[in-house]
Amino acid sequence: MSRVFSGIQPSGNLTLGNYLGAIKNWVPMQDNNNCLFCIVDLHAITIPQDPGLLRQATREAVASLIASGINPKKSTLFIQSQVSAHSELSWILSCFTPLGWLNRMTQFKDKAGKNREQACLGLYAYPVLMAADVLIYKATHVPVGEDQKQHLELTRDIAGAFNRYFNVDHFPLPEPLIQGPAPRVMSLRDGTRKMSKSDPSDFSRIHLLDDAETIALKIRKAKTDPNPLPYDVKELENRPEAQNLVTIYGALANKTVPDVLKDFAEAPFSIFKPALTELIVSVLNPIREDILRLLKDPHMLDLCLREGKEQAQEISEKNLSEIQELVGFLKN
Incomplete structure (x- = not known):
């Protein structure tokens, strides 16, 4: 059986992009794999965080995963910072990682931007921690965008x-x-950019906790072009906003993009957008209600996390002990 590891940052109120790009795909993996799903709060603090908001966002992320179909009885669901082996292995692996490899990481360049000299070491070195996240469990497969x-x-x-x-x-x-x-789900305001919680415009994304009225407003305001939807997929290539909305519809309806176009070919966005809104609400509203229900029962969430922590520690501590032996650390 394959061992699958993946993590998600607790950066507050997960989005439709998180759901379609990651979580929805994780759910069926639980049936035939040994899955570990982690709230990577150590990664979150590479950007300054308000401690209270971080704790709240971490609980929301856990509730969102469970409400979206991650079953703590099937998978190991836990918080990264509660399993110290992640940090310990990260240091060991950093001693086997040439600086040249890290210098090639494009995400540091993108996130640090012109203030690279002021960026923290964690932002530069976090790919090593990401490697430790995976390797501490000897994961064989990693869902990635x-x-x-x-x-x-x-x-x-x-x-x-x-x-x-x-x-x-x-x-x-x-x-x-x-x-x-x-x-890869793109911004509702710019089809060439990924949907992101860091975008200054809340209208660029749909949150899992958005209600039906908010979703409808965001889809109405979503950027499009004046042309109707085409018959041929190739005609979407130079229409990023249209392509994004069609792709979202297909992902939620479990249809291919060509099949969506068969249903809506020559339809104007005045017809397609209400249909998309109805579909999004039908999928996300039950998830939203379940998230809100779970957040009202923090004791249950803590129990799930405690069990997940124990499961993750059992695997990671055995592996870390073997690594320490290989490295040459003295043990009493």
């Missing part, structure tokens, strides 16, 4: 370097899992 493939390649490079240095076959080289009809 297109923008995360470079980090998984680095994870494989680090695992290979460690194995070669000690002449062992300790770490498997994890394979990417890129699945689903909407691996």
Whole structure:
């Protein structure tokens, strides 16, 4: 059985992009794999956080995963900072990671921007922590979006370097899992940019906690072009906003983009947008209601997290002990 690891940041009120690009694809993996799903709060603090809001966002992320179909009885669901082996392995692996490898990471360049000299070490080195997240469980597969493939390649490079240095076959080289009809959901205001919680405009995204009225307003305001939807997929190539909305519809309806176009060919957006709104509300409203219900029962959430923490510790501490032995740390 494959061991699957994936994590999601608790950056507050997960979006439709998080759901379609990640969570929806994780749910069926639980049936045939040993899955570990992690709220990566250590990664979250590479950007300054309000402590109270971070704790709240972490609970919301846990509730959102459970409401979306992640079953704590099938999978290990836990918080990254509660399992210290992540941080310990990150330091060990950082000692086997050349600076040149980290210098090639495009996300640091994008996030640091012109203030690179003022960026924190954590933002620069977090790909090593990401590698530790995966390797501490000897995960064989990692669900990733297109923008995360470079980090998984680095994870494989680090695992290979460690194995070669000690002449062992300790770490498997994890394979990417890129699945689903909407691996990358784009902004509702700019179809060339990924839907993101960091976008200053709340109208660029749909949150899992948005109510039906808010969703309808955001879809009405979503950027489009004056042309009706085409018959042929190729005609969407230079229409990023139209392509994004059609892709979202297909992902939620479990249809291919060509099938969606068959249903709406030559339809203006005045017809397509209400249909899309109805579909989004029908999928997200039950999730929203379940999230709100779960957040009213923090004791139940804490119990799930405690069980997940214990399961994650059992796996990670055994692996960390083996790694420490290989490295040469003295044990009493």
